[in-house]
């Protein structure tokens with residue numbers, strides 16, 4: 497069924513109340529350091545409006561974030577699987593803890609450094625979805641496993657499995673691993689079928705390792721436009737992995753974990769036989785890249801989850817006809833496409849191609865224009881890399897800043 501709202505209307509509604517407001521001058525422009533001082537335990541006592549934050553800065557609408565968590569958890573539970581959200585999206589331990597508190601079985605991380613940070617901040621169920629191949633990283637992973645019982649490491653070659661087993665023995669642990677299986681994109685993972693089965697059998701016999709199952713992340717299906725085509729692609733691409741899981745099970749191997757999927761396929765992946773959980777990342781924030789793919793009930797806009805993450809920016813120049821310049825360019829937004837969306841407004845576009853400056857261009861029917869000093873919010877292009885540009889995230893309810901969350905995993909790309 498097509499949702500009666502057009503994309504433009506949805507984006508307008510999605511940002512309703514979040515558009516720029518008249519800012520009394522002088523604006524306070526609280527800096528990041530001042531905001532941290534105001535919120536020693538993370539929670540803000542004083543009532544500070546988000547419009548008083550210095551810009552560019554990163555905000556998350558807490559009501560929308562909570563709605564997204566609820567929508568995800570309700571859906572996967574109804575479908576008989578679990579969520580194991582990917583923390584590479586938010587890099588924020590406070591959000592990881594919220595995800596687990598609201599029903600997720602654990603989190604995923606992309607890098608060993610991200611896993612270490614999450615563990616330091618109290619997260620104990622961590623699936624590292626990327627293989628470690630250098631001796632130093634392998635040792636770090638096994639050292640983390642020594643302290644963190646819930647740490648599971650991906651592996652996709654026999655040589656790497658042997659290295660992990662040796663390092664585990666050196667660290668005095670038996671380390672949990674999952675076999676990473678390639679869905680056909682050849683980015684990571686071992687070929688499904690006999691090669692994956694043989695690797696699983698090897699892992700099962702190595703003294704330093706304990707097989708926990710497999711993972712298969714089909715990134716190529718996540719942003720396919722149109723629900724029916726996305727479903728067709730996702731199910732077809734995971735067929736061989738499902739068959740591999742079945743063969744592993746019939747061989748007496750542990751298939752307790754069969755993790756995969758993402759925000760684009762969260763309501764499809766349960767149809768893949770044996771899949772246990774979805775590694776969803778972007779759903780928690782949403783972004784322009786996901787909004788355009790369409791959903792099951794809404795062909796135009798992927799409206800299952802609400803855009804919660806915004807960059808707050810200030811207008812620096814309004815002197816020229818048809819345009820305005822802001823302080824949020826590529827260094828505040830990245831140069832991912834589609835470009836960010838001005839929240840709550842219609843008839844204007846935004847580009848962030850310049851390093852330091854963003855450009856608003858008005859169309860004839862623009863819902864408003866801006867003056868120097870006005871602030872406005874942008875729905876981000878692609879949430880993961882934008883988050884990685886900021887040290888902290890402001891959690892807001894309405895216009896009021898409620899929490900200041902460190903993005904402790906920022907820059908943890910090692």
Ligand SMILES: Cc1ncc(COP(=O)(O)O)c(C=O)c1O
Pocket residue numbers: 582585604625713715718757758759760775776777778779
């Ligand atoms: C291995 C893996 N799992 C899960 C995800 C989460 O995907 P999404 O943000 O589309 O939910 C990603 C994202 O790239 C990924 O690389």
